Amino acid sequence: MKKNILKNLIINIFKKHGLIKKHAIICADAIINAELVGAKSHGVARLASYCKRINKKVINPKPKIRIKKTSSSITNIDADNAVGFIGADLGINYAIQNAKKTGLGLVAVKNSGHYGLSGYYAERAAKNGLIAFCFTNAPPAVAPYGSKKTLFGTNPICFAAPTHTKIPFVLDASISMINRGKIRVAEKLKKKIPLGVALDKNGKPTTDPIKALKGLQLPIAGFKGSGLAWMIDILSGVITGGNHGGKVKDPFDDFTGPQNIGHLFFTFKSNLFIKNYVERIKENIKNVKKLPKLKGIKNIYYPGEKKVMRFKYNSKKEINIPTKILDEIYLLDKS
Numbered sequence: 469m470k471k472n473i474l475k476n477l478i479i480n481i482f483k484k485h486g487l488i489k490k491h492a493i494i495c496a497d498a499i500i501n502a503e504l505v506g507a508k509s510h511g512v513a514r515l516a517s518y519c520k521r522i523n524k525k526v527i528n529p530k531p532k533i534r535i536k537k538t539s540s541s542i543t544n545i546d547a548d549n550a551v552g553f554i555g556a557d558l559g560i561n562y563a564i565q566n567a568k569k570t571g572l573g574l575v576a577v578k579n580s581g582h583y584g585l586s587g588y589y590a591e592r593a594a595k596n597g598l599i600a601f602c603f604t605n606a607p608p609a610v611a612p613y614g615s616k617k618t619l620f621g622t623n624p625i626c627f628a629a630p631t632h633t634k635i636p637f638v639l640d641a642s643i644s645m646i647n648r649g650k651i652r653v654a655e656k657l658k659k660k661i662p663l664g665v666a667l668d669k670n671g672k673p674t675t676d677p678i679k680a681l682k683g684l685q686l687p688i689a690g691f692k693g694s695g696l697a698w699m700i701d702i703l704s705g706v707i708t709g710g711n712h713g714g715k716v717k718d719p720f721d722d723f724t725g726p727q728n729i730g731h732l733f734f735t736f737k738s739n740l741f742i743k744n745y746v747e748r749i750k751e752n753i754k755n756v757k758k759l760p761k762l763k764g765i766k767n768i769y770y771p772g773e774k775k776v777m778r779f780k781y782n783s784k785k786e787i788n789i790p791t792k793i794l795d796e797i798y799l800l801d802k803s
């Protein structure tokens with residue numbers, strides 16, 4: 469489907485579900501971006517779940533967002549259970565504005581929802597010449613190291629920095645072996661998941677997405693990944709006023725209340741301590757890229773580089789949507 473047609477369809481669906489046009493556009497842009505960077509699990513495949521949560525009154529389509537500036541660098545946002553993209557969009561905008569004015573921007577968002585890809589927000593800050601950290605927590609999917617019960621989300625860790633090129637460095641990785649959205653998509657499309665990314669409820673390795681969703685996802689690097697997930701839960705949940713410690717509700721299965729997800733955006737100018745940032749980052753990247761390569765490897769890429777290549781390539785083509793998801797979208801548009 470052509471990008472613009474899909475975008476208008478998504479805007480229309482969100483408006484039919486009660487969102488004002490400005491908010492519907494913010495949501496549509498984030499979803500289309502996920503499709504274009506190849507993160508299908510965060511694209512239109514999730515549209516039905518946002519709409520279902522609005523219908524079940526656990527996402528507020530007309531939020532009264534409260535924004536409190538506690539200093540020229542710090543902003544505190546209560547997103548009033550809006551669709552996650554909306555609180556996150558405001559959050560990163562304030563983090564950019566604050567850092568441009570004072571050198572540092574710190575923004576907490578609470579009462580929010582699933583905001584999609586962390587890198588989408590971090591990249592915006594880096595394109596404004598800023599270093600950025602973006603954090604969000606997510607519903608239980610990963611068992612803390614030593615436990616057989618899930619509690620941490622797949623909580624992505626995200627860092628961005630401007631480079632000497634137009635493509636920022638954006639490291640954006642969930643702390644689980646694969647992100648949960650990929651398992652949801654595999655479930656929807658009746659496909660298998662790779663071995664070694666999840667266990668069933670009895671602790672046995674599985675390639676069945678249904679068993680994996682009922683069991684647990686494995687963290688990256690054992691206790692180190694578990695520790696990172698915990699750190700992100702503290703940054704996104706404990707200190708923002710959002711849910712934490714396993715209390716974020718599953719967006720697909722739990723309609724007993726809003727998710728109250730928290731996000732934290734921390735940005736600062738790249739030249740706070742040195743005058744020649746661009747020269748230094750250029751040298752840094754050059755030193756990595758010129759290393760001798762392993763057999764079969766032509767280029768060493770920095771995080772975010774390939775994503776921009778995918779975005780450019782996909783932007784020239786129509787967006788490919790599986791029939792099952794397309795049927796779901798048309799149904800939402802008629803509702």
Ligand SMILES: NC(=O)c1ccc[n+]([C@@H]2O[C@H](COP(=O)([O-])OP(=O)(O)OC[C@H]3O[C@@H](n4cnc5c(N)ncnc54)[C@H](O)[C@@H]3O)[C@@H](O)[C@H]2O)c1
Nearest residue numbers: 583584585586606622624638639640641642647769771772
């Ligand atoms: N909102 C949420 O609750 C939530 C939860 C989990 C994940 N997510 C999002 O899902 C997305 C996907 O996460 P993921 O863990 O599947 O990411 P991934 O495994 O696709 O990529 C992880 C990181 O590795 C980098 N990378 C990949 N291939 C590379 C290569 N060949 N050379 C150098 N770097 C390379 C990427 O640029 C990226 O920064 C992220 O954007 C994340 O924010 C969101």
